[in-house]
Amino acid sequence: xxxxxxxxxTFAYIILFAFWALSYYVVIPIPLNLIVTSTSIxxxxxxxxxxxxxxxxxxxxxxxxxxxxxASDAYKFPLIGSASLFGLYxxxxxxxxxxxxxxxxxxxxxxGVATLTGSLSKFVSQFIVxxxxxxxxxxxxxxxxxxxLFTAAELVCLVxxxxxxxxxxxxxxYMLNNIFGISFCIQAIERMSLGSYKVGAILLVGLxxxxxxxxxxxxxxxTVAKSFDGPIKLLFPRILPTxxxxxxxxxxxxxxxxxxxxxxxxxxRFDAIRGKVPLKALxxxxxxxxxxxxxxxxxAAGLLLTVSVMFFFKAAQPALLYLVPACLGASLAVGMARxxxxxxxxxxxxxxxxxxxxxxxxxxxTAKKDQ
Numbered sequence: 001x002x003x004x005x006x007x008x009x010t011f012a013y014i015i016l017f018a019f020w021a022l023s024y025y026v027v028i029p030i031p032l033n034l035i036v037t038s039t040s041i042x043x044x045x046x047x048x049x050x051x052x053x054x055x056x057x058x059x060x061x062x063x064x065x066x067x068x069x070x071a072s073d074a075y076k077f078p079l080i081g082s083a084s085l086f087g088l089y090x091x092x093x094x095x096x097x098x099x100x101x102x103x104x105x106x107x108x109x110x111x112g113v114a115t116l117t118g119s120l121s122k123f124v125s126q127f128i129v130x131x132x133x134x135x136x137x138x139x140x141x142x143x144x145x146x147x148x149l150f151t152a153a154e155l156v157c158l159v160x161x162x163x164x165x166x167x168x169x170x171x172x173x174y175m176l177n178n179i180f181g182i183s184f185c186i187q188a189i190e191r192m193s194l195g196s197y198k199v200g201a202i203l204l205v206g207l208x209x210x211x212x213x214x215x216x217x218x219x220x221x222x223t224v225a226k227s228f229d230g231p232i233k234l235l236f237p238r239i240l241p242t243x244x245x246x247x248x249x250x251x252x253x254x255x256x257x258x259x260x261x262x263x264x265x266x267x268x269r270f271d272a273i274r275g276k277v278p279l280k281a282l283x284x285x286x287x288x289x290x291x292x293x294x295x296x297x298x299x300a301a302g303l304l305l306t307v308s309v310m311f312f313f314k315a316a317q318p319a320l321l322y323l324v325p326a327c328l329g330a331s332l333a334v335g336m337a338r339x340x341x342x343x344x345x346x347x348x349x350x351x352x353x354x355x356x357x358x359x360x361x362x363x364x365x366t367a368k369k370d371q
Contacts (some may be wrong), residue, residue: 009047013123016040016182023237024175030250031307033236038257039300041182045189046265046292048122052193053269053349068193068350074202078210081255089220092227101229108230109169112180116161117154118190119183125153172229174241174249180231181254189261196348197270197331200263204324207259211318222316225251250310256319260299260327267291267331270347274340290338295330302326 019037022028052066069077091100134155135148150158168176194200214221225233233251241247268289275287302323310317335341 009044010123010126012040012043016044020175020178020182023178027237027240030236030238030311031304034234034250034252034307035300035303037182037234037236038252038303039296041185041257042189042261042264042299043296045186045261046268046296048186048190049193049265050269050272052191053272066191066193068195069199069203070195071199071202074194074199074206077203078206081207081210082214085214085220085224088224088228092224097227101227104228104230105169105172108180109165112168112183112231113158113161113165115187116164116180116183117157119186120157120160121151121154124157125151128153128156168231174235174237174247177231178234181234184231185254185257185261188258189265192262193349194262194266195350197266197345198348200266201328204259204263204320204328207255208320208324211320215316215318221318225253252319256323259320260302260323263327263331264292264295264299266349267295269349270344273347273349274343291331291334291344294334295327298326298330299323 016037019028019033019040023033128151130152133149133151135150137148164176164179167173168180194203211221231254233253234257235249235251237247237249239245239248268291271289271292272287275285277285277287302325303319305322305326306317306319309322331344332341335344
């Protein structure tokens with residue numbers, strides 16, 4: 001990353017984990033805590049997603065480490081999400097709640113080790129810079145090849161993640177729940193690509209109606225969110241827990257961070273394409289980011305509106321009801337203001353002709369790397 005980008009990312013990490021740590025000692029106002037935490041996650045995940053533009057041959061993620069959504073996936077997503085949500089609702093209704101939570105917690109504890117290691121390693125690698133890898137690769141039946149090669153920074157993060165996972169499984173403490181929820185969000189935004197603006201719009205619109213139906217039309221969403229004792233949500237304390245009480249919390253589902261976050265990250269990559277930044281210079285060049293900055297501000301504004309309505313009506317709100325119009329509307333407004341609406345709507349980063357050319361000679365070596 002350029003020095004400027006490094007500073008921004010480091011600052012975002014510091015803000016994110018400062019709010020996480022402070023919430024153990026003091027009750028941070030819910031709107032401030034929720035908006036700053038969620039927006040920081042989207043900011044970090046979006047910048048880390050830039051490598052989705054880089055091919056495996058040029059140092060990007062290998063094929064198995066990233067996933068690209070298609071239009072078909074976007075159409076099916078609300079249906080698959082509905083089936084999964086309703087399945088959990090039935091599980092909590094007809095089976096022992098503690099048993100269901102035990103199985104789900106065991107699963108998320110294992111997955112959490114991998115996601116937390118990946119999320120922390122980029123930050124820790126700024127201080128432990130050795131590129132040497134330790135470990136080996138091996139094959140397991142049904143699972144195929146397992147890559148167990150780690151840098152020194154990744155090993156440190158792996159150990160910390162195992163410790164976090166163990167204590168989370170034992171205590172279900174809200175601080176550990178949040179650290180895993182944060183890592184799930186960052187990893188999802190970093191590794192998943194919407195592929196094109198149209199796919200992103202289809203996904204957002206579909207989940208807009210999905211969220212409204214399951215929150216306002218039934219008690220399914222709220223019941224699952226309150227019953228599921230696992231890191232599928234971030235918890236923001238309204239009253240801190242004590243030895244005598246469990247405390248009181250407001251919550252935000254991870255989908256309300258990841259889904260808009262994927263869209264905001266796509267717009268950051270669109271800014272990179274517009275800036276004609278060569279692939280190998282993505283980590284070192286500064287480029288204009290009008291779509292990214294406007295949309296991350298729109299995301300924060302959408303969260304503020306969500307929290308305001310929630311407190312006014314004293315009832316759970318489907319966050320995507322406010323976030324989807326905010327993000328889609330902001331992106332279209334910027335496109336119209338810049339006379340780039342057609343280019344924005346037709347943007348498809350999976351088409352090779354839209355990918356920046358890998359030509360290091362096209363970068364002026366005398367050009368300033370910071371603006």
